[in-house]
Amino acid sequence: MTPTLEVRGLRTHFFTRAGVVKAVDDVSFSVARGKVLGLVGESGSGKSVTGFSIIGLVDPPGRIVAGEILFQGRDLTRLSAEEMRDLRGNRIAMIFQDPMMTLNPVLRIDTQMIETVQAHAQVGREEARQRARDALGMVGIPSPDERLASYPHQFSGGMRQRVAIAIALLHRPDLIIADEPTTALDVTIQGQILAEVQKLAAETGTSLIWITHDLSVVAGLADEIAVMYAGKVVEHGEVSAVLDAPLHPYTAGLIGSVPSRNARGRPLRQIPGMTPSVLNLPPGCAFRSRCDRASPACEADPPMRELAPGRDARCVHPLLPADA
Amino acid sequence: MSAAREPMFELRGVSKRFEKRLDFAGKIARAMGARLRDEIVHAVDGVDLVIGKGEVVGLVGESGCGKSTLGRMVAGILPLSAGEIRRNGQVVARAGGAAEADAAALREAKLRTQMIFQDPYASLNPRMRVADIVGEAPLVHGLVPARELDRYVDEQFRRAGLDPSLKRRYPHQFSGGQRQRIGIARALAVQPDFLVCDEAVAALDVSIQAQILNLFLDLRRDLDLTYLFISHDLGVVEHLSDRVVIMYLGRVVEEADTETVFRRPNHPYTQSLLDSVPRIDARKRAFHPVKGEIPSPLNPPPGCHFHPRCPRAMERCRVERPVLREIAPGHRSACHLNDAA
Numbered sequence: 245m246t247p248t249l250e251v252r253g254l255r256t257h258f259f260t261r262a263g264v265v266k267a268v269d270d271v272s273f274s275v276a277r278g279k280v281l282g283l284v285g286e287s288g289s290g291k292s293v294t295g296f297s298i299i300g301l302v303d304p305p306g307r308i309v310a311g312e313i314l315f316q317g318r319d320l321t322r323l324s325a326e327e328m329r330d331l332r333g334n335r336i337a338m339i340f341q342d343p344m345m346t347l348n349p350v351l352r353i354d355t356q357m358i359e360t361v362q363a364h365a366q367v368g369r370e371e372a373r374q375r376a377r378d379a380l381g382m383v384g385i386p387s388p389d390e391r392l393a394s395y396p397h398q399f400s401g402g403m404r405q406r407v408a409i410a411i412a413l414l415h416r417p418d419l420i421i422a423d424e425p426t427t428a429l430d431v432t433i434q435g436q437i438l439a440e441v442q443k444l445a446a447e448t449g450t451s452l453i454w455i456t457h458d459l460s461v462v463a464g465l466a467d468e469i470a471v472m473y474a475g476k477v478v479e480h481g482e483v484s485a486v487l488d489a490p491l492h493p494y495t496a497g498l499i500g501s502v503p504s505r506n507a508r509g510r511p512l513r514q515i516p517g518m519t520p521s522v523l524n525l526p527p528g529c530a531f532r533s534r535c536d537r538a539s540p541a542c543e544a545d546p547p548m549r550e551l552a553p554g555r556d557a558r559c560v561h562p563l564l565p566a567d568a
Numbered sequence: 569m570s571a572a573r574e575p576m577f578e579l580r581g582v583s584k585r586f587e588k589r590l591d592f593a594g595k596i597a598r599a600m601g602a603r604l605r606d607e608i609v610h611a612v613d614g615v616d617l618v619i620g621k622g623e624v625v626g627l628v629g630e631s632g633c634g635k636s637t638l639g640r641m642v643a644g645i646l647p648l649s650a651g652e653i654r655r656n657g658q659v660v661a662r663a664g665g666a667a668e669a670d671a672a673a674l675r676e677a678k679l680r681t682q683m684i685f686q687d688p689y690a691s692l693n694p695r696m697r698v699a700d701i702v703g704e705a706p707l708v709h710g711l712v713p714a715r716e717l718d719r720y721v722d723e724q725f726r727r728a729g730l731d732p733s734l735k736r737r738y739p740h741q742f743s744g745g746q747r748q749r750i751g752i753a754r755a756l757a758v759q760p761d762f763l764v765c766d767e768a769v770a771a772l773d774v775s776i777q778a779q780i781l782n783l784f785l786d787l788r789r790d791l792d793l794t795y796l797f798i799s800h801d802l803g804v805v806e807h808l809s810d811r812v813v814i815m816y817l818g819r820v821v822e823e824a825d826t827e828t829v830f831r832r833p834n835h836p837y838t839q840s841l842l843d844s845v846p847r848i849d850a851r852k853r854a855f856h857p858v859k860g861e862i863p864s865p866l867n868p869p870p871g872c873h874f875h876p877r878c879p880r881a882m883e884r885c886r887v888e889r890p891v892l893r894e895i896a897p898g899h900r901s902a903c904h905l906n907d908a909a
Contacts, residue, residue, distance in 0.1 A: 286774065286775060402861060430800065431802070431844045432630060432857060432858045432862070433630075435858065439857050458846070460845075460846040498775060499848065501777065501778035502778075503778075503781065503804055503806065503807030504803065504847070508807055509785070514775065514778040514779045518776065519775075
């Protein structure tokens with residue numbers, strides 16, 4: 245079966261006056277139908293730009309310079325603006341960290357949702373309204389009929405994010421890209437949203453790319469995980485496998501940085517130094533200056549290689565079980 | 569453990585109300601029959617709390633629960649609406665009235681209490697060199713003579729894990745993690761014994777957050793500091809704290825040592841909060857979230873504030889405010905269910 249989405253060798257660069265920012269530099273992954281991929285990384289790792297590249301929202305001076313984005317077999321990088329607009333919001337939807345990026349503050353929710361429905365479906369106003377109401381109900385908004393007549397500012401942060409998710413769901417897309425959608429929310433509200441999303445992905449067969457910096461969220465939600473560092477995917481595999489036995493030293497450091505109950509009061513396993521700027525990044529493994537396993541061999545770009553069945557990492561000195 | 573410690577801070581019935589009075593037009597409208605009233609937010613509502621010397625107390629809660637307001641009152645930068653705060657036995661803040669301590673002792677107390685803020689981008693003056701940001705206070709307070717200031721600032725930088733050669737730079741030339749270190753160096757420069765950290769690592773990336781948390785642990789060991797560590801992140805609080813205080817809508821709902829709170833939470837709110845937290849060791853599981861939203865603190869529900877979301881709410885919870893009382897040594901909880909047992 246062809247996967248819903250397959251990204252091959254994607255490179256998105258920003259041509260700024262200070263130099264070329266290689267925000268995404270050779271990223272490949274695929275997402276099967278109904279599966280959740282967690283795309284994890286810290287600020288500036290290129291995880292959001294990867295999301296924007298898929299949905300075709302990279303603004304100048306940024307440009308996709310190489311690679312293929314195969315969505316149900318069609319290469320999105322070759323589509324015209326018209327064809328892309330037809331897909332966006334219809335077959336592929338995106339949820340942003342700040343729901344106010346999705347919502348227009350001066351229009352009522354029903355206006356915005358009906359507009360979205362009618363943009364891609366030949367339906368009357370009444371039926372569009374009906375669909376909007378169903379979508380609100382699906383994401384757990386109480387009394388959707390009344391809420392349709394409200395303005396975005398009359399919703400709390402968690403409810404706004406639900407509305408944004410409802411809008412993303414209107415056309416039952418095949419792929420949803422969620423960019424840190426629960427980062428700004430309180431824990432109990434985040435729990436509610438995660439529960440809804442999990443249910444929806446299982447029920448509707450929608451594939452999901454969940455972009456986040458929070459490994460704990462991905463641990464509970466995703467099927468597969470791709471860890472990004474300085475514009476590259478450094479490790480990819482099934483969630484439990486990656487979190488239990490990371491191959492890349494960066495993944496291991498990231499996991500060690502998460503405070504968890506067995507290490508209370510003891511120093512966390514921190515990664516020294518900080519994330520490099522992707523502007524004019526020298527060749528070679530970008531993590532080598534922070535890595536305790538680095539050697540002269542790391543000065544050449546390490547290729548992504550399969551180190552175990554279904555487990556890829558971009559490292560010359562991976563943490564193989566034999567050394568652990 | 570906490571009972572054996574000598575108390576450093578004692579809070580009794582501390583409350584903070586923010587009032588928005590009707591303006592002139594509003595008063596006229598009300599006189600003519602409009603249903604308007606002064607809006608009062610009980611940000612903090614009758615909190616009793618003891619912080620022992622050398623202890624790390626974690627203060628946890630969601631948006632609008634009053635944790636930051638409480639922290640600011642303890643730090644002495646917000647006046648109290650009711651209650652009193654004692655430091656080492658002396659009243660340093662009291663609602664409406666003068667403090668018990670004399671002016672010099674009060675200034676000393678304030679100086680020995682420092683605060684570290686969430687946003688390292690907003691809490692540093694962008695027009696000052698970082699050396700001046702760190703060095704200004706110790707100079708003004710006469711902690712260090714002017715000719716030794718340079719060396720003193722270098723020492724503060726090193727202690728916070730910063731390279732002293734960068735001290736002539738401005739805040740915008742530093743990354744988020746480094747800026748948080750500058751904030752820490754600034755707080756430590758006046759030799760405090762107590763730090764209020766308000767979401768001090770919330771804005772940082774995971775790997776940088778781990779570095780700063782380790783720094784907090786080192787500083788505690790080296791300088792014998794006491795912390796009030798305010799955070800919404802239960803993982804961070806669990807890692808750092810000796811004792812945890814859970815707040816909900818202005819009230820403390822549960823308080824116990826960290827082990828107890830995370831292993832045997834008593835209050836239904838604490839239980840659902842712990843259930844909601846995603847954990848790295850919990851794989852592909854069904855999330856069981858709490859129902860409903862956090863009510864507006866402008867108009868909190870009567871009785872127990874948590875009753876509309878509580879799976880075990882009873883009739884009594886709707887009318888009577890549960891008192892925070894000891895259910896086991898060192899473990900306090902405010903829930904009517906404890907009376908039934």
